[in-house]
Amino acid sequence: MGPRAANNRLNDDALVSKTREGDVQAFEQLVCHYQDRVFQVCLRICGHYESARDLAQETFLRAYTHIGTFEGKCRFYTWLFRIAVNLSISHRRTSLRLQVHSFQPDESGNDSGYPASMAGQGLRLNEMMHGNNNGQPSDIVRRQETRAAVTAALGELDSDQRTILVLRDVEGMDYQAIAEILNVPVGTVRSRLHRARLAMRELLKPVLEKVV
Numbered sequence: 001m002g003p004r005a006a007n008n009r010l011n012d013d014a015l016v017s018k019t020r021e022g023d024v025q026a027f028e029q030l031v032c033h034y035q036d037r038v039f040q041v042c043l044r045i046c047g048h049y050e051s052a053r054d055l056a057q058e059t060f061l062r063a064y065t066h067i068g069t070f071e072g073k074c075r076f077y078t079w080l081f082r083i084a085v086n087l088s089i090s091h092r093r094t095s096l097r098l099q100v101h102s103f104q105p106d107e108s109g110n111d112s113g114y115p116a117s118m119a120g121q122g123l124r125l126n127e128m129m130h131g132n133n134n135g136q137p138s139d140i141v142r143r144q145e146t147r148a149a150v151t152a153a154l155g156e157l158d159s160d161q162r163t164i165l166v167l168r169d170v171e172g173m174d175y176q177a178i179a180e181i182l183n184v185p186v187g188t189v190r191s192r193l194h195r196a197r198l199a200m201r202e203l204l205k206p207v208l209e210k211v212v
Contacts, residue, residue: 012076019067027067031060034077037171038084044166045088046095047155055091059084078180085167085181089159153203161196168193 018026038059043052062083070079154162167178168189179186 009075013072016067016070016072016076019064027064030063030076030080034080035060038080041081041084041166041171042088044154044170045085045159045163046091048095051091051095052088055084055087058087062087074180075177078177081167081177082181082183085163089163092159092162149204149206153200156203157196157199160192161199164189164192164196165200 012030015026015030019030035056039052039056042055042059043049046052046055059080063080070076154165157165163182164178167173167181168175173181175186175189178189182189184192
């Protein structure tokens, strides 16, 4: 754990302690610090903008309600993200059973936050998703088609694969943090991530053949 992470943990621990003592403003500081990241994780897992807003709100409500059960055995933010991930996976599975469309882009019009990299797999998703819209009309259309293909591929992954990619390649969390969130060994995180990247690569094969 680096100095910055250590300082963040000390700050979080202090705010959690104050929250337990009834300091609502302390919890509000935790919300302000993590609300954007929690929302993005919910969005990328559940796949729907309005649902992600509700899930993020529910995440913080549950965290506040159950703050007394947080024992400090893990970092607060991994405990918080565990709540967000579990809620989002449950919502996604329920939605799929109800045959609701499983993935919609961010309705705000901002398509940022997709996986930035697939290290070791040769998937340049950052370039594929975030290329600018300058250039010839044909180039713009091709980039839009590529973005749509990546979005569709993310929607086809199962919940476990999608979650591991969101946590690692969107949020950039380290393996230990992901292990704490998912409550699995680090080795399991690595193996799941490897399989998820292979699945993503297979789904994107037609796109990769065009951009390589």
